[in-house]
Amino acid sequence: MTQEDKELSLSPENYSLLTDLYQLTMAACYVGEKIDQRQASFELFARRLPPGFGYLIAMGLAQALDYLEKFRFSSEQVDALKSTGIFTNAPNEFWSLLAEAKFTGDVWAVPEGTAIFPNQPLLRIEAPLWQAQLVETYLLNTINYQTLIATKAARMRDIAGNDTKLLEFGTRRAFSPQASIWAARAALAGGMDATSNVLAALKLGRKPSGTMAHALVMAISAVEGSEEDAFKAFQRYFPTAPLLIDTYDTLAATRLLAQRVKQGEMQLSGVRLDSGDLVKLSQEVRVLLPEVTIFASGDIDEWEIARLQRENACIDGYGIGTKLVTGVP
Amino acid sequence: MTQEDKELSLSPENYSLLTDLYQLTMAACYVGEKIDQRQASFELFARRLPPGFGYLIAMGLAQALDYLEKFRFSSEQVDALKSTGIFTNAPNEFWSLLAEAKFTGDVWAVPEGTAIFPNQPLLRIEAPLWQAQLVETYLLNTINYQTLIATKAARMRDIAGNDTKLLEFGTRRAFSPQASIWAARAALAGGMDATSNVLAALKLGRKPSGTMAHALVMAISAVEGSEEDAFKAFQRYFPTAPLLIDTYDTLAATRLLAQRVKQGEMQLSGVRLDSGDLVKLSQEVRVLLPEVTIFASGDIDEWEIARLQRENACIDGYGIGTKLVTGVP
Structure with a gap:
């Protein structure tokens, strides 16, 4: 062989x-x-x-x-x-x-x-x-x-509306590397804004998109001392990248960021929520950080987007993985 | 590009x-x-x-x-x-x-x-x-x-028992060509007997497996005149291949085959059922063709195998596609 x-x-x-x-x-x-x-x-x-x-x-x-x-x-x-x-x-x-x-x-x-x-x-x-x-x-x-992936993407776009960012985050859950590339293609064609898959984005002539992971917060805060150090470190190199704020205590992180923004010590364009009660958390984040784009992730699909809208969540964009690329209806 | x-x-x-x-x-x-x-x-x-x-x-x-x-x-x-x-x-x-x-x-x-x-x-x-x-x-x-595919395959093997043939037929429903190859690998490793995917079988050093499709019965019977002509034609080149018997009238096809076998005009090793009431049909086929291996296909998974067993279906092997390679739990 x-x-x-x-x-x-x-x-x-x-x-x-x-x-x-x-x-x-x-x-x-x-x-x-x-x-x-x-x-x-x-x-x-x-x-x-x-x-x-x-x-x-x-x-x-x-x-x-x-x-x-x-x-x-x-x-x-x-x-x-x-x-x-x-x-x-x-x-x-x-x-x-x-x-x-x-x-x-x-x-x-x-x-x-x-x-x-x-x-x-x-x-x-x-x-x-x-x-x-x-x-x-x-x-x-x-x-x-x-067709399955483009359809799922189009349904999510239909429900999310035109102003909501939809990001394809499914590579790790896709059914093989080739499936991840085809899923990115079909998701973009079906109406999603970007993919986190670097190879797919480059092959398709698009700019890849992403935020940061809990691993970064844990690695940097272990060495430098705090979650805030992790936020600062990431912003040093990627000043416009959204920060993931749910590693330890979402509201504590939000309050800290709100203070830094208010004091003019930090520019902040976006945050991501990946766990917890997305309705309640997103509403509280909106009050504290009214100018910031709020992304949500974690088993999102068109039904979940509809539920979050019905319950008045304050979410501007979604990172969508498993439920898209595995084609779950 | x-x-x-x-x-x-x-x-x-x-x-x-x-x-x-x-x-x-x-x-x-x-x-x-x-x-x-x-x-x-x-x-x-x-x-x-x-x-x-x-x-x-x-x-x-x-x-x-x-x-x-x-x-x-x-x-x-x-x-x-x-x-x-x-x-x-x-x-x-x-x-x-x-x-x-x-x-x-x-x-x-x-x-x-x-x-x-x-x-x-x-x-x-x-x-x-x-x-x-x-x-x-x-x-x-x-x-x-x-891991998902190997697990599904192992669950099907657990429930089907060691004497039941389990054939992987999922290529057409797989999530990209590469996924079909990886699915075949994982399905064989998880306990299935063979794959219909020719490329996967050759790459894995295995013999591909299959039966025939409704298209053949329709094409040959349109030209040569009957379903029986289609059976005969296929057996001319693939004498041991199972025949698909549900294109028009499953029991009529079974009775005809039983007669030909009884009269010594035909050797028949296997048949496949792809539609209808698999419990009832398989029992009737068993009575008419007691020596013949009966395969079933059509949205089969481990739950369906368990149901067919409980209801005393007479099935010796399964062709499993969609519910395996799309990973539906």
Whole structure:
């Protein structure tokens, strides 16, 4: 096994084999029955939406089209398939078909970002039967996931309103590094403002976004003596970055910051709350720090945003991770 | 934007930037405060488990270690970070630290496959503070997801028993191609027998597994005239592959197959049910085809396996997709 195999890393040249076995066995059967070149079509659509969902936002078409353009089988891939022993009785013509494979069909799709509804196709493939069969798995993979994330992001934007900042913080909870990049793409396309994923932001030509973690407060205050030292230290290098204020005692931290701001000893643009009663805490922070942007994080989703709004929380922005990137409806 | 960026494909050399922005800003702050080289430690553990879960199966350590071995920043990556403008006030020493970065810490972890419980660490990092901070995001990413999937797979194995076949069919529903590969790895490690993902199986040195889809029955019967023609056609090339029997009328298909088997006109090793009342249908198929392996699929998870067992379904194996790879508890 090569090092690349050990890492299970993927390059787009691998993707033709990123398919369910039955797509290949069925294609071999079509070749044997001499119907592999018949024109076929299939459509991707959702039969029904999760409870409370009114629409889906179509996403993932760019990656789908890249895949179709690159659709080839190398001789190594063909040999690897042969070596499984599964295709012993498959017709010989199947192997020559794979060796010369490219996607020659047509793709009809709604543009990425289109709102669609149950039973309405996102994408339609018209292609020789064997091709339509083989590409199905990958197309579902890219379009299912990105559509799910773009939809969740759009729902959060709908409920949060246009003036609320929505930051994608899900990388650590995403389902693999590649999923974190695709989630960032779909979340930004679905209406979120920024991602904390540095690599995703750079690849997408965006500026990454973030605050600070409890670890910094604990590390600096352990050495320099207090939470305030941690705030000062972070502001020394990142003067406009929001401060995380719930490490020890949220209200004590808020009062201290309010005093420093009032005395002109500190500029403060934002704070983040990551625990506790977000309604009550955010209201109290607003009174003490009326000019400061208040971010909230911690298992936020569109339902939680709606609840916080109903209960008059004073929150200007959300950092959203787990409930976005794991696609929980 | 290069073609690689357009595809959002990833190579392990990218992974050092697959981190939350705040890990980098905090690291810069540690450098400025001259505490970046202090020894630090952190542990990954779960505070609590999803309802009904009694354990987690630790997984993802192999990818975590590969990442730590490769942890470097290229000059292009450093330049890309500088160009964001976020680090204008960061100390200069931060850039030289990144340029020479490698992971010099220690890793303590339970072996992959270990059952662990709430508040029990899966992994402990001891390293200079700035390194421990930077690597946290990636380590969570790989270990969270693979642990989730291995745990779900182990729960299904626990409930299904050792004699039931469990096949991973989730690629089309997985959260990106890389997630599908990691899901296959974790599912096999967690106790499932095989994956339908051809690329994952080949990378993992396993034989891929599958049956056939409704598309084949519809395509062949449209041309050759009947569902039976489709069964015969598929068996011509894959004589031991299970047949999917619920495309039109499950019991009619079963009766026809039973007759062909009885008359010695057909060998039949397995059938798959993908819809309908799985309890009733599987019992009726068992009576008609007593020697044949019965597979079931369609939103199966450990709870559904338990229900089917309680209600005396006659099912020898399951194809499991959505509820496994999307990690639904």
